[in-house]
Amino acid sequence: MRIPCPYCGERDVQEFVYRGDASPVRPLGEDGFYEYVYLRRNSAGVMREHWYHAQGCRNWIEVQRNTQTHEILGSVFARRVAL
Amino acid sequence: MAKGLEISECQRFGLATVMLRKNANHAAVGAALQVAAPADPTWVASNELTMIGTGPGMWLALTETPSQHWSATLAERLAGVASVSDQSGGYVIFRIAGSSARTLLQRGAFIDLTPPAFGAGSVATTVIAHIGVIIWQIDDVPTFHVALFRSFAGSFREWLDTASVNLTF
Numbered sequence A: 001m002r003i004p005c006p007y008c009g010e011r012d013v014q015e016f017v018y019r020g021d022a023s024p025v026r027p028l029g030e031d032g033f034y035e036y037v038y039l040r041r042n043s044a045g046v047m048r049e050h051w052y053h054a055q056g057c058r059n060w061i062e063v064q065r066n067t068q069t070h071e072i073l074g075s076v077f078a079r080r081v082a083l
Numbered sequence B: 001m002a003k004g005l006e007i008s009e010c011q012r013f014g015l016a017t018v019m020l021r022k023n024a025n026h027a028a029v030g031a032a033l034q035v036a037a038p039a040d041p042t043w044v045a046s047n048e049l050t051m052i053g054t055g056p057g058m059w060l061a062l063t064e065t066p067s068q069h070w071s072a073t074l075a076e077r078l079a080g081v082a083s084v085s086d087q088s089g090g091y092v093i094f095r096i097a098g099s100s101a102r103t104l105l106q107r108g109a110f111i112d113l114t115p116p117a118f119g120a121g122s123v124a125t126t127v128i129a130h131i132g133v134i135i136w137q138i139d140d141v142p143t144f145h146v147a148l149f150r151s152f153a154g155s156f157r158e159w160l161d162t163a164s165v166n167l168t169f
């Protein structure tokens, strides 16, 4: 599988570290913290996920990927989403 | 050394990482250094300074004519714009040139090194033989420069020698 990095271009998946679902948002207080840390949907289909380009530009990126087909629909820098 | 392939180690250079500060933009780096620091994985050289793109807001600054206080001067010029960290002793730079240079590197790199995907002016931060490398192409000979952590120099040199054994020229 190849992951498109917004800076480096298409790279072999071995260059990346997988972090998982990008959709959980850190809650401001204690409420919802357990869910934020531990609970995941295990989606079948398109999901947004965090990947770290460890052996390239060393940036966190957010990739849209279909977990059933491995089709990749696009990627952006994770910080672009966070800002 | 076989014809069509020349491998040497750059002996004298100054190398530093340059990382953009949070609220600065990369045009300010260019203005401070009088080298248009590239926003993509390419390199630009001017005034004996080469700026090599390694990530968004990240560069390697390279000079082959380093003065004693080279990186401190660089940091002064970039004050408030970018952080500078001297890496001159931390990296080795291999120069790999000749008609077989691309074939040799392609045996180790997962990325396409043939034009138009990669050519003179291109930069790639990637991995060869499990060793993190920064590759940039100098000219169409082709000549490549490969920078890596100095402690991996022996292992990388071994890989180069092994991978180039049956190259035909």
Ligand SMILES: [Zn+2]
Pocket (backbone or CB within 6 Å): A005, A006, A007, A008, A009, A053, A056, A057, A058, A059
């Ligand atoms: Zn990257």
